[in-house]
Amino acid sequence: MNDIAEFIKKYGKPYDPETDHYDVGPFKKNIDDAQKSTGGIYGMHMYWVKQVPQVVKQHIEHYTRPGDIVLDAFAGTGMTGVAAMLAGRHAILGEISPACIHIAKNYTTPIDPHLLKGSWWKLREKVEPEIRPLCKTRCHNCGNTDAEIANIILSDVLRCPRCNAEVLYAGDGRWEQMKRGEKFKKIRCPNCKAEFTKAQADFVRVEPIEIRVDCKACKVKGEAKAKSLDEEDWELYISIEGGPTKVIHEGEDEWSEYKFEPVERFLDDLGTKVYQKMLQHWSVDYIPPKEVPYWYPKDVKFPKGYNTRQPLKRGITYSYQMFSHRNLIALSILWHYIKGIEDEKLRDKMRFAFTGMLFYVSLMRRWVYSNVAGVPLKGTLFIASVIQDVNTLEIFDFKINQVLRGLRELLTFKGNGSVFLQKLSATNLNFENNTIDYAFYDPPYGANINYSELNIVWEAWLNEFTMVKDEIIENKYQGKNRNIYGQMMLAALREVYRVLKPGRWLTMIYSYSDPSMYRIIQNIAHEAGFADEGGLLHINSASKTFAQETSDKSQQRFLVINFKKPKGGRKKVVEKSEDIEYDVIQVTHEFLKKYPGRTRDQIYDEVIKRLFSSVQIEKFDLDEILKNFFRKVGNEWFAPGTLIERRKGDQKQGALWEEPIPEHPEKEVILRLQDFLREYRIVPYSELREFYLRKLKIAIDRDFDDLVSENFIIDKGKVRLPTVEEQLRMQDITVHYTKRILAQFLDGRLNRAPTGPEICEWIHFCYKHELYREGLQLFGVLDESSIPSDAYKRAKKIAEVCRIKKK
Numbered sequence: 064m065n066d067i068a069e070f071i072k073k074y075g076k077p078y079d080p081e082t083d084h085y086d087v088g089p090f091k092k093n094i095d096d097a098q099k100s101t102g103g104i105y106g107m108h109m110y111w112v113k114q115v116p117q118v119v120k121q122h123i124e125h126y127t128r129p130g131d132i133v134l135d136a137f138a139g140t141g142m143t144g145v146a147a148m149l150a151g152r153h154a155i156l157g158e159i160s161p162a163c164i165h166i167a168k169n170y171t172t173p174i175d176p177h178l179l180k181g182s183w184w185k186l187r188e189k190v191e192p193e194i195r196p197l198c199k200t201r202c203h204n205c206g207n208t209d210a211e212i213a214n215i216i217l218s219d220v221l222r223c224p225r226c227n228a229e230v231l232y233a234g235d236g237r238w239e240q241m242k243r244g245e246k247f248k249k250i251r252c253p254n255c256k257a258e259f260t261k262a263q264a265d266f267v268r269v270e271p272i273e274i275r276v277d278c279k280a281c282k283v284k285g286e287a288k289a290k291s292l293d294e295e296d297w298e299l300y301i302s303i304e305g306g307p308t309k310v311i312h313e314g315e316d317e318w319s320e321y322k323f324e325p326v327e328r329f330l331d332d333l334g335t336k337v338y339q340k341m342l343q344h345w346s347v348d349y350i351p352p353k354e355v356p357y358w359y360p361k362d363v364k365f366p367k368g369y370n371t372r373q374p375l376k377r378g379i380t381y382s383y384q385m386f387s388h389r390n391l392i393a394l395s396i397l398w399h400y401i402k403g404i405e406d407e408k409l410r411d412k413m414r415f416a417f418t419g420m421l422f423y424v425s426l427m428r429r430w431v432y433s434n435v436a437g438v439p440l441k442g443t444l445f446i447a448s449v450i451q452d453v454n455t456l457e458i459f460d461f462k463i464n465q466v467l468r469g470l471r472e473l474l475t476f477k478g479n480g481s482v483f484l485q486k487l488s489a490t491n492l493n494f495e496n497n498t499i500d501y502a503f504y505d506p507p508y509g510a511n512i513n514y515s516e517l518n519i520v521w522e523a524w525l526n527e528f529t530m531v532k533d534e535i536i537e538n539k540y541q542g543k544n545r546n547i548y549g550q551m552m553l554a555a556l557r558e559v560y561r562v563l564k565p566g567r568w569l570t571m572i573y574s575y576s577d578p579s580m581y582r583i584i585q586n587i588a589h590e591a592g593f594a595d596e597g598g599l600l601h602i603n604s605a606s607k608t609f610a611q612e613t614s615d616k617s618q619q620r621f622l623v624i625n626f627k628k629p630k631g632g633r634k635k636v637v638e639k640s641e642d643i644e645y646d647v648i649q650v651t652h653e654f655l656k657k658y659p660g661r662t663r664d665q666i667y668d669e670v671i672k673r674l675f676s677s678v679q680i681e682k683f684d685l686d687e688i689l690k691n692f693f694r695k696v697g698n699e700w701f702a703p704g705t706l707i708e709r710r711k712g713d714q715k716q717g718a719l720w721e722e723p724i725p726e727h728p729e730k731e732v733i734l735r736l737q738d739f740l741r742e743y744r745i746v747p748y749s750e751l752r753e754f755y756l757r758k759l760k761i762a763i764d765r766d767f768d769d770l771v772s773e774n775f776i777i778d779k780g781k782v783r784l785p786t787v788e789e790q791l792r793m794q795d796i797t798v799h800y801t802k803r804i805l806a807q808f809l810d811g812r813l814n815r816a817p818t819g820p821e822i823c824e825w826i827h828f829c830y831k832h833e834l835y836r837e838g839l840q841l842f843g844v845l846d847e848s849s850i851p852s853d854a855y856k857r858a859k860k861i862a863e864v865c866r867i868k869k870k
């Protein structure tokens with residue numbers, strides 16, 4: 064079926080307002096265990112961020128009935144289509160990215176896994192004789208000459224900023240240090256002894272420092288697989304990758320004019336010895352990389368962009384340069400024989416497995432101490448300084464098995480629901496009004512992920528590229544600021560509003576660390592005609608963006624916004640907040656009183672969830688608010704006056720003869736001091752300090768005096784727990800907030816002018832809370848003409864009392 068109208072005619076139910084009795088409320092379940100339901104389907108193909116189909120299925124089943132049509136015009140990898148199949152619904156998927164269309168098509172057209180397995184056996188017989196010689200090595204453990212390279216560890220060579228000498232990043236004992244899990248910030252030049260950071264040095268090239276061996280004879284395992292390169296290894300490496308080079312950049316354009324100039328030697332002495340011998344044997348001045356035997360995307364240059372800047376320092380400006388030459392040859396061999404598969408469905412699934420493993424065999428495959436797999440950083444083109452250059456054939460075999468596992472799960476649902484997939488812009492849906500039963504959207508999150516820049520690595524092999532003019536994104540290299548992003552999103556929401564049946568729902572997933580972006584989403588959704596109902600929810604997904612994985616200021620969960628197309632066609636208006644900072648403080652305070660010990664990202668999510676449907680969200684500084692009004696213990700935050708409670712997992716158990724190791728030292732100290740004061744009621748301050756120093760022996764990163772004053776009551780040199788009344792008084796956030804506003808006003812930092820009646824209220828507040836000096840200062844700026852005479856007289860009387868009390 065090639066036409067959306069035909070698809071809707073076949074599977075849809077025409078909307079009739081007279082007979083339509085649809086009345087479904089909002090989905091109201093937060094999902095914190097999405098990673099538990101990923102299954103084999105989710106792992107079939109990587110992407111920068113995708114929702115778990117079993118989670119999407121829950122939303123679809125809530126909002127629709129079997130046989131209904133679900134729309135996702137930001138289809139990505141097609142998880143909404145998969146979820147619809149699982150739920151027995153039909154789906155229309157639209158995408159502008161050829162890479163996404165390729166992935167989504169293969170996800171939503173399952174085939175018999177036995178046929179794919181048989182096709183892979185036949186394909187392997189063809190490619191193995193050409194790829195295996197690229198990975199041959201001798202086992203250092205048993206001497207087997209038919210062993211294979213599992214991976215080669217590559218290290219950056221950097222140029223010392225002081226003496227220009229070449230320095231191996233993992234040299235001078237640093238590699239052994241890294242394998243012990245130790246970290247270092249500075250690199251010492253062995254030539255001039257200067258120390259420098261990686262950012263201060265220029266990149267020269269990569270060099271191999273170690274090989275991990277797969278030997279079927281002795282089956283060597285673990286760290287015993289590691290060996291240094293011998294002469295045969297070096298000869299194979301040079302014959303494939305070519306001789307040593309250095310990156311040269313000429314001209315002023317940072318996006319071009321890179322070349323790789325030959326140099327005389329490697330940093331490794333054995334490598335240089337082998338290289339010199341090969342030069343003499345072949346009577347040449349330089350050994351170039353081995354010729355790639357088949358087609359590869361050699362002419363696809365990276366566009367200018369945020370992510371494509373990341374490999375520039377290495378001289379990488381073309382997509383094929385993201386792979387070692389060894390793996391580029393292996394990829395060209397695989398792709399050549401995959402294209403020769405006659406059966407279109409089998410060929411598509413092989414291409415699917417190929418693109419699914421591409422980034423895992425690229426130079427982005429990091430060596431990571433805590434992760435044997437060393438997967439690439441999602442949402443980036445980042446190349447680490449220590450790389451695992453893996454065996455392409457073995458990774459492809461692993462990926463085929465992942466696809467087979469997913470197909471076995473998908474095949475059981477084949478026929479439950481049909482999926483229509485088309486290259487389609489969300490801003491121009493080419494079908495009729497009031498035809499869709501439900502929409503699930505996971506759109507681009509502003510500037511968070513630059514999809515077309517990242518997808519080009521896939522699209523280069525597919526030889527079809529995203530039309531970036533249609534990409535809804537905030538990206539200065541595309542000339543799209545936040546205002547343009549908002550306009551394009553508005554066009555997309557107007558379209559989905561148009562095609563949804565009245566009374567139906569749009570679920571939108573969103574994540575952004577700047578709260579003002581949610582103001583844009585509020586505006587455009589309401590402008591399109593939607594009403595958000597039921598409050599915001601969250602999904603703690605298995606898939607994280609790069610920002611989520613690396614920054615505690617990023618949203619760690621995806622927020623779920625429920626938008627409804629009202630049957631009456633009315634537009635919702637959200638009132639402007641009188642004081643967004645105070646609103647944020649109130650929400651945070653209520654949240655921490657109910658759930659003490661929450662992290663910054665959890666607090667941010669709660670604030671957005673609570674405020675989104677009630678007020679216009681303006682920009683606010685959550686870090687400043689937390690610092691001024693709440694208590695931080697380790698990485699957790701507490702409302703003032705809240706006693707800390709121990710939660711499961713707060714301690715790590717050491718050896719049997721050792722004390723348990725605190726997961727959060729500061730929190731553990733407070734808990735034990737609380738226990739001490741519960742037992743002894745009230746103790747001299749010196750005794751409490753002595754207890755901490757002699758009994759606890761837990762190092763904390765802050766001043767002990769500050770810790771005590773924040774968490775306990777100090778009265779005439781003695782310390783005790785706060786009473787219930789004192790806790791309530793300490794928890795009165797309005798008092799803390801008003802004190803801060805007063806301080807800002809009296810220091811000339813308040814960004815508004817208070818009214819006369821407001822100043823009168825502040826004067827009374829100062830008297831009540833014994834802020835006599837501040838009360839006098841406030842009366843000094845009070846304009847008598849701005850308030851009624853009786854109010855002025857009361858303020859003057861209070862000010863006189865403040866003057867007396869101050870003395």
